Amino acid sequence: MQILIASIELFSEKGYANTSTKEIAKKAGVAEGNIFSKYTNKRGLLDAIITPVIKSILPSAMQDLLDESMDPSNLTLDSLIRPLLKNRIIFLQENAKVLKIFISELLYDKSVVTQLLENAPAPYWTAINTTIDALKEKKLIVNWDNLEILKVIWSIIGGVVLGYLLFDQPLTKESTDHSTDALINALSI
Amino acid sequence: MQILIASIELFSEKGYANTSTKEIAKKAGVAEGNIFSKYTNKRGLLDAIITPVIKSILPSAMQDLLDESMDPSNLTLDSLIRPLLKNRIIFLQENAKVLKIFISELLYDKSVVTQLLENAPAPYWTAINTTIDALKEKKLIVNWDNLEILKVIWSIIGGVVLGYLLFDQPLTKESTDHSTDALINALSI
DNA sequence: TTTCTTTGAGTGAGCACTCAATCAATTACA
């Protein structure tokens, strides 16, 4: 556990490739050999950090989307988007360090994308399509392909993540409110 | 020159830390020592790749913004945003590999952000503020703080970049049109 | 002949990873 905490700290600060197992052992207060008996190799340590993100990031986001669309009669774009963005920004703040490690990895290992998508089971996708279709029915959302709508949503969330991780842009209430308003506006008819 | 081309290729494919100078020399078709007589050290090679991006990325983006706001009487949100996003996406495609290397670097070296901002001189900022203020005057844009408006613009562009670099999302006409429409919608009153 | 460039074997440093030895906890037995 100490090893994992130390690794997250160091990887997110200096990057995976620039962190030695010796440093990790020192920070964790254990002998270097311990790392290898528990995680087989350095890569195993990275996997132990990233796998939980892969397993939780998409399912939890999709759950957010669905939680807000339980009652179709009260469904509006606002009631869908606002809690979604709020939850995603909370998730981002809680997992900032691990997400940073994850994104670094994503840049040079495309197999992670596949793993990511495998963790978003079909039932979620159909439920989300149903929700978006319901909004289209009510003329509350632009009449684009559902995938294109989702891309715009993820684009804005991605932009917030990028600003936070790359430029240390603080997630003030003003900023996140504006991102939310902008997204709702963007998809309204 | 061959060395630089080989470096960009390898760094963007495998990452800076995972590329050895030996590999670069082999790909470039020169002896390893050549790299060090021309670029001092491996880091010098990275700088030679990144510096041009730093020097051009913000100025060229801001020039795009200003080119479209020459004639204040014809200024609309659409005439401002549409060419801007188009130019940024062209820039992204032309410089995808270098931008990828740049973003990797940005994640773990915050001094790059400072350099980036130093290359956006004050005249640009005032001109952009004037443009946004003019749109506010005409009630063609939301009445937020100008910085907040710029953040939303960059958020969308960042989201497109992220989708392209991280998830290999193709930049189809449909996608980029939707991003553009969404952004214009997002900032309209 | 002189000056500048290119070469690649060589070098020390640092890396991930190993493993025999040590330590700690648990069980076996009188």
Add this chain to the structure above:
DNA sequence: TGTAATTGATTGAGTGCTCACTCAAAGAAA
């Protein structure tokens, strides 16, 4: 309960290897 035996976890010096970088020698250009 006290002690010996067994098992499993922890240690860190040691190992082989790869890395960035050097430099004397060879080659090319002037």
